[in-house]
Amino acid sequence: MVYEKEKLKNTLAKMERIQAALLKIPRYYGNDMVEQILDDQRQVQLKNIQLAQNEPYFGRLDFEEKDKPITPLYIGKAGVQDENTNDLIVIDWRAPVSSMFYSFTGSDDLISYQSPDGEITGKIHLKRNIAIRNQVLQRVVDSYVRGDENMGVTDEFLLYRLSDSKDSRLRDIVSTIQQEQDVIIRADYNRLLIIQGVPGSGKTTVALHRLAYLLYQYQNKIKPEKIIIFAPNRMFLDYISEVLPELGVGDIQQTIFEDWALSLLKENIQLKDRKQQLVDWFSPHANHQITNPKGSYTFLQALDKALLEYENTFLPDQGFTAWENKHLSSKEIASWFYQEYRHYPLMKRKERIMARIKRWMETEHKDIRARDPRGALKKQANKQFTAYKKSWPNHSVLDWYRLFTQNTDLLSEEQRLKGKQREVSYEDLAPLVYIHDRWYGMEGDQKYDHVVIDEAQDFSPFQVAVLKNHCPSSSFTILGDILQNIYTFQGIERWDDFSILFEEEKLGFHQLERSYRSTMEIIHFANSVLGSYSGDVKPAKPVFRSGKPVRLMQVKSDKQLDWIKETLQQIETDNISTIAIVTRDEASCSVIFESLRDAGIQSNRISVDQKEYLGGISIVPIYLTKGMEFDSVILLDVDAEQYLDDSLHAKLLYVGCTRALHQLYITHDKSPSPLIKQVLPELYEADIYRG
Numbered sequence: 001m002v003y004e005k006e007k008l009k010n011t012l013a014k015m016e017r018i019q020a021a022l023l024k025i026p027r028y029y030g031n032d033m034v035e036q037i038l039d040d041q042r043q044v045q046l047k048n049i050q051l052a053q054n055e056p057y058f059g060r061l062d063f064e065e066k067d068k069p070i071t072p073l074y075i076g077k078a079g080v081q082d083e084n085t086n087d088l089i090v091i092d093w094r095a096p097v098s099s100m101f102y103s104f105t106g107s108d109d110l111i112s113y114q115s116p117d118g119e120i121t122g123k124i125h126l127k128r129n130i131a132i133r134n135q136v137l138q139r140v141v142d143s144y145v146r147g148d149e150n151m152g153v154t155d156e157f158l159l160y161r162l163s164d165s166k167d168s169r170l171r172d173i174v175s176t177i178q179q180e181q182d183v184i185i186r187a188d189y190n191r192l193l194i195i196q197g198v199p200g201s202g203k204t205t206v207a208l209h210r211l212a213y214l215l216y217q218y219q220n221k222i223k224p225e226k227i228i229i230f231a232p233n234r235m236f237l238d239y240i241s242e243v244l245p246e247l248g249v250g251d252i253q254q255t256i257f258e259d260w261a262l263s264l265l266k267e268n269i270q271l272k273d274r275k276q277q278l279v280d281w282f283s284p285h286a287n288h289q290i291t292n293p294k295g296s297y298t299f300l301q302a303l304d305k306a307l308l309e310y311e312n313t314f315l316p317d318q319g320f321t322a323w324e325n326k327h328l329s330s331k332e333i334a335s336w337f338y339q340e341y342r343h344y345p346l347m348k349r350k351e352r353i354m355a356r357i358k359r360w361m362e363t364e365h366k367d368i369r370a371r372d373p374r375g376a377l378k379k380q381a382n383k384q385f386t387a388y389k390k391s392w393p394n395h396s397v398l399d400w401y402r403l404f405t406q407n408t409d410l411l412s413e414e415q416r417l418k419g420k421q422r423e424v425s426y427e428d429l430a431p432l433v434y435i436h437d438r439w440y441g442m443e444g445d446q447k448y449d450h451v452v453i454d455e456a457q458d459f460s461p462f463q464v465a466v467l468k469n470h471c472p473s474s475s476f477t478i479l480g481d482i483l484q485n486i487y488t489f490q491g492i493e494r495w496d497d498f499s500i501l502f503e504e505e506k507l508g509f510h511q512l513e514r515s516y517r518s519t520m521e522i523i524h525f526a527n528s529v530l531g532s533y534s535g536d537v538k539p540a541k542p543v544f545r546s547g548k549p550v551r552l553m554q555v556k557s558d559k560q561l562d563w564i565k566e567t568l569q570q571i572e573t574d575n576i577s578t579i580a581i582v583t584r585d586e587a588s589c590s591v592i593f594e595s596l597r598d599a600g601i602q603s604n605r606i607s608v609d610q611k612e613y614l615g616g617i618s619i620v621p622i623y624l625t626k627g628m629e630f631d632s633v634i635l636l637d638v639d640a641e642q643y644l645d646d647s648l649h650a651k652l653l654y655v656g657c658t659r660a661l662h663q664l665y666i667t668h669d670k671s672p673s674p675l676i677k678q679v680l681p682e683l684y685e686a687d688i689y690r691g
């Protein structure tokens with residue numbers, strides 16, 4: 001500890017010196033390339049020092065490369081180099097040598113890493129975790145010392161990190177990335193990576209760290225502004241908004257599919273209110289067998305066929321006559337359409353041909369200007385041209401798609417778009433974008449180097465196919481959990497539904513089975529709730545972190561508010577900062593929110609169109625909790641008639657339970673859900689609230 005304290009003091013002083021020296025050098029704005037590069041490098045150095053200022057490093061690895069002395073490597077969020085000596089004071093966590101910090105399993109064997117000059121092999125002498133907060137050394141934990149009796153790298157430091165209560169944002173995990181996560185983060189760029197992971201296995205976190213890695217490792221290939229992240233809702237975007245800046249990454253586009261699609265479709269298209277769709281779908285007795293043909297691969301193929309037919313019959317079999325003896329034959333126009341402009345998308349071809357005819361008319365008119373001093377012929381020709389233009393099909397994307405839905409036998413009557421309807425459902429967006437892309441092509445800024453899809457089990461194959469067209473390298477990180485596919489009307493039940501869209505050799509599939517979020521008690525309970533509905537997906541394995549037992553409480557409806565108030569008081573004394581009160585639906589969410597407000601308890605109601613996550617006490621319907629986490633979770637009214645014994649309800653409850661980090665409370669009024677009744681009694685503590 002004393003040594004590390006001294007080391008920290010020296011490092012901070014060195015960093016300060018380097019920073020002061022860099023700040024003294026004026027910025028370079030001239031044209032000399034070498035000077036520009038040097039200036040850029042200085043700016044990166046400065047940015048790194050600022051990023052590293054409060055916590056310069058989090059780990060130390062003493063490495064002995066063959067025939068070289070043992071070198072202590074200090075690993076931090078950003079690399080810092082002494083410009084005079086070229087010494088690396090802190091090594092970036094993404095550098096090849098740092099990979100050993102994460103891949104090291106604690107054995108005494110030789111270990112290697114891939115440096116730009118080839119494989120380097122050597123021995124680890126020490127692996128040390130160092131917690132620094134605001135430049136003050138907090139804790140030093142040695143997880144491996146060569147020669148000592150090591151039990152393999154222990155989880156002590158990880159547990160120390162996990163037992164913290166969380167504030168309102170997801171955080172970076174650079175200091176405790178686990179081996180199985182590191183493999184994903186450092187996977188090659190040019191692939192479709194599918195990550196199936198249990199709740200709390202770090203999928204979202206890992207995907208964000210992977211972006212930081214890709215931008216570091218492939219700086220010349222990938223630009224941040226050419227990366228796009230799709231998240232399930234706007235509040236989730238807010239919730240994850242701190243991680244990338246913490247990792248020193250900016251400028252990445254982060255969006256939700258509907259916003260992205262609507263901004264790309266330049267037509268007047270309105271989206272139906274999503275809230276009502278969700279309320280209907282999640283009501284206990286809704287028909288959950290409904291599937292979404294519009295998201296399927298079959299629908300895409302049918303649409304493709306219809307588009308091809310349209311393209312093949314698009315060109316009118318008609319030439320254009322400007323005035324007597326001035327004629328463009330249909331054959332000539334066809335040769336432009338089918339040959340010269342065949343590389344352009346359909347509507348661009350039309351645009352070009354019309355512009356060409358116009359130019360042709362003007363050139364021809366110059367020759368006869370003397371014969372047409374008042375421009376009568378020109379006027380007439382313009383009229384003809386307008387009539388000719390009208391003979392070409394002139395559908396908007398929406399009009400054409402509407403007709404398609406009316407004529408395909410893949411849709412039921414209520415799934416077709418009617419009359420002149422401009423309002424569409426979420427499921428219509430991917431087909432609409434697909435048609436738009438096919439007809440108009442894509443702008444350069446709509447093509448991406450890398451695409452991330454979070455909660456991807458809720459995406460349809462059609463959505464992924466559309467995004468694939470926007471990512472020429474097919475470089476994707478797709479993450480989700482098949483067992484959390486509560487939006488079955490729009491999502492998938494197996495990852496193969498996506499992988500068939502890509503070449504096999506480009507696929508990478510990873511499974512994360514360990515859950516870092518919740519205590520053992522919560523994970524065991526949640527796995528049991530899911531029971532046989534888990535199919536052949538492996539159950540979540542908790543890290544060895546024990547907490548309070550899960551509590552099942554019978555609370556009569558007239559006593560519910562009293563119980564909530566008492567429980568909140570109890571929870572708050574446990575130094576807990578985020579609490580979710582989870583209801584079965586929107587209506588009960590409003591009721592609880594208002595009763596708490598009347599009782600003087602400040603809380604935040606979460607709804608579909610929420611843009612911000614405020615932390616504190618949240619009141620939220622169960623289906624909107626996905627992706628989020630809270631120190632304590634209270635699931636209200638888990639009664640038999642609210643949570644039926646079927647797959648959707650089992651998954652809903654599974655999602656709800658696995659949001660909790662430290663404490664999980666479940667209440668019921670009458671008989672508890674059969675999904676709870678099947679859980680072994682030793683996995684929870686049951687009680688009755690008498691007020």
Ligand SMILES: Nc1ncnc2c1ncn2[C@@H]1O[C@H](COP(=O)(O)OP(=O)(O)OP(=O)(O)O)[C@@H](O)[C@H]1O
Pocket residue numbers: 158161162170171172173176177178181197198199200201202203204205206481516517626627628629658
């Ligand atoms: N290696 C790790 N070290 C420390 N904390 C971790 C680690 N991996 C994950 N976590 C923590 O576990 C929690 C869950 O992470 P995250 O939300 O990324 O998981 P997820 O797999 O996306 O979950 P879900 O499927 O429920 O949305 C976060 O608080 C994250 O910081």
